[in-house]
Amino acid sequence: MSTEMTLSADSEPKRIGVLGGTFDPIHIGHLIIADEVRHQLALDRVVFVPARVSPLKQDDGTRFVQEQRFEMVRRAIEGNPAFAVSRVDLDREPPSYTVDTLRLLRQKLGDQHSYWFIMGADSLALLSHWRNPKGLLQMARLAVVSRPEHELDLGSLEERIPGLGSATDMIPGLQIGISSSEIRDRINQGLPVRYQVPKAVWECLSAYALAPQE
Numbered sequence: 506m507s508t509e510m511t512l513s514a515d516s517e518p519k520r521i522g523v524l525g526g527t528f529d530p531i532h533i534g535h536l537i538i539a540d541e542v543r544h545q546l547a548l549d550r551v552v553f554v555p556a557r558v559s560p561l562k563q564d565d566g567t568r569f570v571q572e573q574r575f576e577m578v579r580r581a582i583e584g585n586p587a588f589a590v591s592r593v594d595l596d597r598e599p600p601s602y603t604v605d606t607l608r609l610l611r612q613k614l615g616d617q618h619s620y621w622f623i624m625g626a627d628s629l630a631l632l633s634h635w636r637n638p639k640g641l642l643q644m645a646r647l648a649v650v651s652r653p654e655h656e657l658d659l660g661s662l663e664e665r666i667p668g669l670g671s672a673t674d675m676i677p678g679l680q681i682g683i684s685s686s687e688i689r690d691r692i693n694q695g696l697p698v699r700y701q702v703p704k705a706v707w708e709c710l711s712a713y714a715l716a717p718q719e
């Protein structure tokens with residue numbers, strides 16, 4: 506498996522995407538957007554960064570525990586040399602603010618590389634509520650992917666975070682109506698989710714005995 510550690514600090518400048526998320530569970534939408542951003546921005550590597558989630562939040566219906574979420578990401582990206590997974594947020598004390606995640610990744614991988622933080626339109630809409638958004642933009646450019654039912658209003662976001670527009674690369678052409686929360690709902694209702702996740706993740710879900718067997 507490739508991990509972020511395979512990029513050594515003294516390597517040639519590379520173009521690196523970072524996709525943070527809870528991945529509860531990872532689905533094909535995550536893989537499709539990572540691959541499309543990689544293609545459109547000519548990235549060398551996309552690093553998936555599973556977030557640490559407060560155990561207090563894991564109380565309603567189907568939720569996967571940290572090591573299950575990590576394992577599903579690992580299995581989902583296996584075999585793609587352009588994809589890697591990082592434990593940087595899992596292995597440190599919460600809260601895991603993205604600005605710190607990016608700082609730590611830059612320390613690990615090297616400042617000579619160019620970084621993009623990849624996010625869906627729903628996440629971008631909340632960016633002004635994140636810890637230190639201006640600092641985040643100093644660590645990475647943003648690669649923003651559209652998402653069904655989530656309007657993008659860069660103009661009003663720019664008012665709240667000056668400099669956002671010029672630090673953002675829009676990734677046109679994708680509208681993928683898949684979400685982890687819908688997958689969890691469907692699992693709870695006994696509805697099929699098999700083809701919303703990669704085969705290896707489906708095998709994990711089956712093994713965790715939280716998905717309907719088919």
Ligand code: ATP
Binds near residue numbers: 525526650683686
């Ligand atoms: P949940 O419903 O639990 O929030 P999710 O499907 O949004 O899950 P996350 O792990 O929250 O998955 O997402 C990680 C990142 O991937 C976020 O920036 C999110 O906007 C983006 N993302 C996830 N699914 C899509 C999608 N179908 N289209 C565009 N972006 C997506």
Ligand code: MG
């Ligand atoms: Mg989400």
